[in-house]
Amino acid sequence: MxxxxxxxxxxxxxxxxxxxxxxxxxxxxxxSRPKTQAAEIVSYGSKAVALTPYGTYWRNVRKLCAVHLLSTSKMEQFKPTRTKMIGLMVDRLRGAGQKEEVVNVSEIVAEVFEKLLYRTILGSGDNNDDDHDDHADDDMRVKEILGEMVKLGGAFNVSDYLPLLASLDLQGLAQRMRQLSESMDKILERIIEKHGQEDRDRNLKDYDFVDILRSKLNQPINPQDQNSEVLGRTHVKAILIDMMVGAQDTSAVAIDWIFSEILKNPLV
Incomplete structure (x- = not known):
């Protein structure tokens, strides 16, 4: 039909x-995904992966992410961090159980995965220097902006179905998304600049997603494609937003469901 x-x-x-x-x-x-106003504004003109139309550019960026950000070796690099944080979570739950306290497992799991997310992607929480509070503030602000972006991105937008009315912004969604995008841009610029200043002191094995993408700046996204776009700062920021949105809830929700099934079927 x-x-x-x-x-x-x-x-x-x-x-x-x-x-x-x-x-x-x-x-x-x-x-392919349809072009939407949210993707154009939030993803710097659809320069990421999730909301980018299917084509050569999408394949090149997807390959970049798969090879350099989401490879098995990269995931293994962060295994000690994951093991440590999950161990702390289990100790926290065990302690609450011994004291017979009521705990919200969903909140605890979400908190752990948020810390892992920001550590892996942005490098937050991996030091104890004077900038720790700045990292915490940025993480909190990023969380708020991402939540609002997802909410607005999923809202019904008249402009997506009647493009002639897009300039009027009848629902005020475009204005709000631009404000969020500008706020996120400032935070990501500050984080990228901070990583640039720390380059001399960072070991390759300690590289997070920001470090990896910075090392690819001004290079073809796909070196084997002569017509490939050159990776710029807007590409880096769009990809970082994509990675954070994609990882923010999925793992925590999956663990949440696993705990629910275990509680309902303790003998499994």
């Missing part, structure tokens, strides 16, 4: 045969 949502044509797939055609046979045709 085909319907029109404003000026956007949509197709409703309601049978297994049609689903196979869309999701398997012609997957490459329908794999």
């Amino acid at each position: 085909s319907i029109k949502l404003g000026s956007v044509r949509a197709v409703v797939v309601s049978s297994p045969r049609a689903a196979e055609l869309f999701l398997k046979t012609h997957d490459h045709v329908f794999a």
